[in-house]
Amino acid sequence: MPSDFDAWPDEPAEDDPEDRWGDPESDLVTVPTVGESEAEEDEEEPVEIDSELASTFWAVVVLVNVGVAGISLGAMFIYFRGNHLLGGGAAVVGALALFRAYYTYRGFRDEADSDDTDDNRDSDDTDDNRDSDDTDDNRDSDDTDDNRDSDGDSDDDNHGSGDSTTRN
Template identity: 45%
Template structure:
């Protein structure tokens, strides 16, 4: 049986500079502009439209599912109506800011 002579020696410590030489230079991405560059009014409008549209999509999709899968026309129709009205209101907010 042959023994490896290096097994008795202490392992070499890694060279941190050697790791830097292994790969290509990767350019760093440019810094993103700060999120606060938009006006406070624009930020408020944006988040209100996002939340309103999320709620409208949820209500409309639940309404359709209640109508189709459960046959509950009154509950499903109400949810669908709330979803459509919420979407229309979000669109109105968006248009009012864009042209107003």
């Protein structure tokens, strides 16, 4: 008697799908690795960041997250639930958090810029003693070429004639 696990005589032989790719372990290209010693990896120095900069950064990150969440949740409460009181309050809190984040960032940036400007002023004391001749803000008698027309003559040739035609 035939067993249930015998192959059917009419059934075709199954192909192994992995046979078409071969042996990937031996067929792939071996990529060389860069020989880094373990001592170099252990000697990484931590980056030192100013504590005021770090605290301002994280404060701005938290305020922006609260602002985006508040505005988006407020809009969803208003639109989907029709709850104008809760949605409006969340949107207002979100907007205030975004404004506070902006002014915190702006204040820190202006403070950092003023510190950089003070440092530059200390090192560039010789640049502050410039002559007034270096700038052309006060134009006076040096601007005589401004009243010349295309042929190089002055426009003031016809002082008393009163007509605006040019002479030939």
